[in-house]
Amino acid sequence: MQRSLFPLDTPPSAPKATVSPVSRQHLNEAQYEAATTVDGPVLVIAGAGSGKTRTLVYRLAHLVEQGVSPERILLLTFTRKAAQEMVSRASLLLDDSCRRVMGGTFHAVANLLLRRHAHHLGYAPNFTILDQDDAEGIVNLIKSSLSLGGESKRFPSKRLIVAILSKAVNKGISVADLLDSEYSHLHDFLDDLLLIRDHYQKFKVEHGLMDYDDLLINWQRLLAEHPAVREELANRFAYLMVDEYQDTNPIQAEIVRLMAAPRNNVMVVGDDSQSIYSFRGADFRNIMDFPRLFPGTKIIRLEENYRSTQPILSVTNAIIERAQEKYTKTLYSKIESGEAPVVHAARDEGAQARFVVEKILARQAEGVPLSEIAVLFRSGYHSFKLELELANRHLDFEKRGGLKLTESAHIKDVLAYLRVLLNPQDNLSWNRLLLQLDKVGPKTAQNVLSRLKAADDPLTALRTYPAGKSWQAGLLALADLLTELSAPGLAPVAQFDLLMAYYRPTFERLYHDDYPRRSRDLDQLRMILEGYTELQPFLDDTSLDPPQPNDLPAELAGSRERLVLSTIHSAKGLEWDTVFIIHLVEGKFPSAQAALPEQYEEERRLLYVAATRARKRLFFLYPREVMSPDRYRTAGAISPFLEELPPNLMQSGRESTPSWLADPWQSEPMAASPAYTPATLTTTAPEPPAAAELKPGMAVKHPFFGQGTVEREKGPRTFDIYFPRHGRKTLHLDYARLEVLS
């Protein structure tokens, strides 16, 4: 979790490089050209593993070295991590001034800009960002208030409704057209959907809420409708770079166009073969439209792959060769030798998991660190069996993708209090708080809500509300809590602690069966909160860059090598020595949902992305039998993507069903495993260091952020500390559990 998207202060530093970092030695011809063409529009078509990141990093350093002020560079990436990584590598290459480059996702940058300029659009600066879950919650409220969907079972779920409305926005088409093209079976619900959309829109504006799409739309509107603002921003950001351009949607393309004009110093980098976000409105044809959007675009292709061995590339080329529509290129590698990828048919899911573990141990024995190995899959739940097996064998892993910490109900509960504090208009969160009171249900909550809406001061309104006897006390307690929390000068962690004292009984009542497990999440949340001196950026980050549930503190994560389990989407842009792709069964991969040819093609690209992550060893696995929900075994068919590949490119491993396995028809029970505990945090709090003890340059240790260096004193008992793994944090000694190392 990292919030210093706009690093505002510059750490003192001397340039490290005496020779120009961007020399022809480190880059090939095409990369060099891309890194050093700084004026005018440039499109880089970069195949997988072709040194795209390297090129961007060198270009960043080159720009700064040429005298471009880092503040004037905007780097738009797909994840926050990617931006950090690039900025940090550029800093190593040149000097720390590169850290002043503004970088992040479209959504995160939109958020920062809109906090400053939202008033042009009729929004207050304290708007709340909604995640998908929130959006679904609002749609649900609207659905029931309009009494839609009651009788008819066919009425689309809140999930689907939100997906449809969002997709229409992101593709820039009407809901009617979208239904025609992708959801023809829902055509009868068009009017209902439009009605819901209008109510949803109105609800958001009235209550100071923005969903992910609004962040983009409003950024675009800001630029399109307010020329003065557009000019100011376009002036400030004289150089634009956009990574993963194949996954941008039309709104993002328009934002880029508006931000870049009239200089058009903009470089976009992407690979149409790796476009995997069409469900979000992205269209890989976007990348081909770029030259039309920016006449005079210089097009550069990076086709040499530096990552994988030729045997692996031969397979990945074969995968993508069968794509219906592709514009590009065949990758080649100079790393000739290497083993052919392995296809292995495991007996069932359990055997698949055991096979992976065996191979991991073998690879480890060959000297490959655990962190250089990854297991990839189509959907989050595909790794459950494997996670159990790994826990059994005491192999440490880190899971990416799938459920986020902030998606669980108990975390959402806590966040709702904090949200209401910052944005008293946020009726979604109010609703959540009210429903937690005993004897208060949806109906009562609605009544209270309508009163709050009319009132100037929500807290007074709460206190004076003519509540029923059975729940009056609860309402007052809530008002008291919120009053207490709004005391000026309270640090976020202090607010959290007060809040927990109030919430814990509710928490234990609501989740009585498994609250100890959930309790750990709250501990984790508290530690994350320690990195913030203000609530707003914390809340923004919980929506824009949500942490994973078992993200370990740096202290534990850094000391041990961990295997990576990841959805393919979250593995984008990364690479490992050894990669396993599991569950390559028809129905799971490609997903059974992918019925339309376009969706099927995207599944193919997804497999391509997964396979191109591997440097040396690549394993394709599938279970021959899968459990259907009713405990019967059914035959799993091999994914058509694998079946259609030329067999001579791969080693086949059906025979290697481990001999120690029991009778193949006997279900192999997993050895009883001790309940998996995602590393408890048993740190005994060290004595808080006295402020006088901390001096710039000192090494300190934080339970979550790991080792860091004190940069400067920022206030009473408050210091800026730079953590290499998490960026700059402002920490208060009373709240952060800091340990002095030197």
Place this chain on the structure above:
DNA sequence: TGAGACGCTGTTTTT
């Protein structure tokens, strides 16, 4: 009108 019990369905991917 809230709360708890029961039975059904449907299940990607992420900002």
Place this chain on the structure above:
DNA sequence: CAGCGTCTCA
């Protein structure tokens, strides 16, 4: 395998 809607009782 939960998360939803429906039903019943308080």
